[in-house]
Amino acid sequence: MLKIFSHYLPTHTLHQVLFDAALLFIVVLGAVAFQAAPGALDWAAWVPAALVFAASMIGLNAAMGLYRPVYQRCRRQAFARVALSLVVSVPVAYVTFGLMPWPEIAPHPMQVSILVLLCSLLMLRVVVNQRQAAGFFVPRVLIVGTGRDALAVYRDLTRPLQRSVDVVGFLPVGGQERVEVEPRQVLPPGSLLDVAGKLRVDEVIVAVRERRGGVLSLRELLDCKLGGIRILDLSTFFERSLGQIRLDSLRASWLIYGDGFRQGWARTFIKRVFDLVVGSLLLILALPVMIITAILILLEDGAPVFYGQERVGLGGKPFRVIKFRSMRRDAERDGKPRWASSNDDRVTRVGRVIRKLRIDELPQLFNVLVGDMSLVGPRPERPYFVDQLTQQIPFYAVRHCVKPGVTGWAQVRYQYGASVDDSAEKLQYDLYYVKNHTLILDTLVLFETVRVVLTGEGAH
Template sequence: MQWDVPVSGSLISQLPGAVTFTFVILASMAALGMYQLDGRQDFEGILLRLLPSLALGFGFITLIFYLFPDLYFGRGLLAIVMLLALLLILIIRLLFFRWSGLDSLRPRALVLGAGVNARELLDLIDKTSILPNLKIVGFVPFDKESRHVPAEMIIPKAGSLASLVDQYDASEVIVATQERRGGTFPIQELLECRISGIKVTDLVGFFERECGHLRMDSLYPSWLVFGSGFNQGTLRTVVKRMFDIITSLLLLIVTLPIMLLTALLIVIEDGWPVFYRQERVGDAGKTYMVIKFRSMFNDAEKAGKPQWATTDDPRSTRVGRIIRKLRIDELPQIINVLKGEMSFVGPRPERPHFVDMLSAQVPYYNMRHSIKPGITGWAQVRYPYGASIEDAIEKLQYDLYYVKNHSLFLDFVILIDTVGVVLLRKGSR
């Protein structure tokens, strides 16, 4: 391989290209939220934002060099600079957030409530590995409320909520209670905080921001109706469709040899057919036939009743167990994506039998059918495979988060996480 690195010329001649590169990378990182304090600052959180930022920056810098060739400083040098940018930004950020000790960078939050929900909130923050996204300055308990937080963190409500916020220099009030009746809920004081520029966050919003899911036990219809998100505009639909087609074609090209080998092994072990088609519920509740590699014996459901797959399912063939572990059985769904029945990223499609059962028992379950199902999804990379009503509820919390917040950036993050899931074989059955 021959590196196209300039061997002559002064540093000054490279300055315009270097300035352009720096500006584009900074703009790409800002566009994808890398300068926001509420982002995750552990290794995975930084990497999942940095990789798409650099990919976006590389695309723009390539276009700029094509339009203005005088700025171009060579393929080899560009490759080296991109690699150095990735390593140095990652290392510097990790060092800064791990050892800087700049506690003042974290937003300070006052929690309204001191019960079970407040305790869960505190435990979640304590689990953050490198730098928690916010600092809890104290808990303001309600009257006659059982207290589950450390006594030293209790703040007696001697004055108004706004005065406490000012006293403890807080920038956010988190409402950690679901009880809003009986005349004790300080709605006017919270309104005063909002008017004063203080952020007010309820439990659903907090867990959505920190955990990436919508808690079912804290969810209420008015929050869904009046809250932000759930954008289904024409532009988003067109962009997502283009993303689906490009990603699916690239994956088809890359994995075609693997798919051909898989088909041959299935035929050798258990004969035909190679694929199986199964009815699934898709966008707007419409059914379609999903296409997957057959991983079970032909008589897997000879009793005629649909069954959830289980870990080390005895109905699986030897080839089937391998391709399920590696998620190769999912690859033929590329055809469903190209036909427009599925998206590459979205809630996993379920069979009508289970949809009817879950819809009758799980609130808001049908909301996951407001967008196209996907080959991979937020729930698949955030929650291990499950086969019960309880698991369905847990995964629905992540599906609802995706339905509410889906974007091209989130799709990209899910694809990166999916690679990790496949390589580490997490959640396979």
């Protein structure tokens, strides 16, 4: 894993992106050389243009989640990703053709050939991602512990379509930890440094919660680290691997003394400028869709078109969020808030469509412009549910240290849910965002939101 701008990027994903960009660059130059007349090529113009084209096309598809593995081998999901890649890439490619000097040096048939090559590469990448991913380097991993946490780490490392790793075994530690892993993979007790050296370990994951009182020698961990072996605790492992901060391995001291969770004025200013510029552009682009949606709501169920609801925002302060009304006017006639379910009978026919396509969220762009919300951040909840969740879920209030968002890291990483358990699961992604949020991560979330909406992943 590489950490770029506070966000973890799988090494094998970077390998795939670089390989595809290089391959597209080479095949574009090959197609040009094959079709052009001898002596008619201006390589000084073609090479930079082909490089920019390859980098922009592969970078765009990477940002939209093409290189994220599909953990269930679902043909529908694979087809949706192929279709989305083609629908987005072809128009952008034509725009790129217009911005570069290609019209002068490449006739239209050659541009069509380049598009065919691009589409073939994207379809091939999706097919390859349906199979087991593998990097150029397979790290050897030793898991310290034999209990429930060690089993959770092992399952994540060896899940289908995960990067290939070699788990050399589980090293038991002192104490009465229950063995929940495969007994045949449990190594004989011994010095951590000796075992790691003997098995040529590259990484040690400490999957035990108690590290004091002789249960685990800090001196041995330090010796391993000084010997060039990476050492990860549970919190760091799940943050790196799943893009979440696990509540069951989180401690207040880690929030206080750990890296991240920086809320400086510079970051706030940059994020606000980003929200104003991108939010205004999105509002202009979405205006025709919003007008049509308003007309359809009026025709089916009458006024009002918009629905205002109190939500909890930055610092725990309430504000009124604006949405298109997707439920009947008497949805909460008893005055008692209820979780929205996936097949809620209170949702109108128009409401079901606009919720599936996330169109009901578009009026929140006005909340972004006035400063109540950001484009990207934890989704705001109603005060009634916030009171409940704060009492039942530890560290829930941490998500209120940044502005709530129209979309968020949890929304592109976790399917739709409406329960306390779902809120706890999504909080783990929200905490990751609060800890690591940057302009780069915000841009990535916006691109992945497009993918989620257009492919229907996580729709409700």
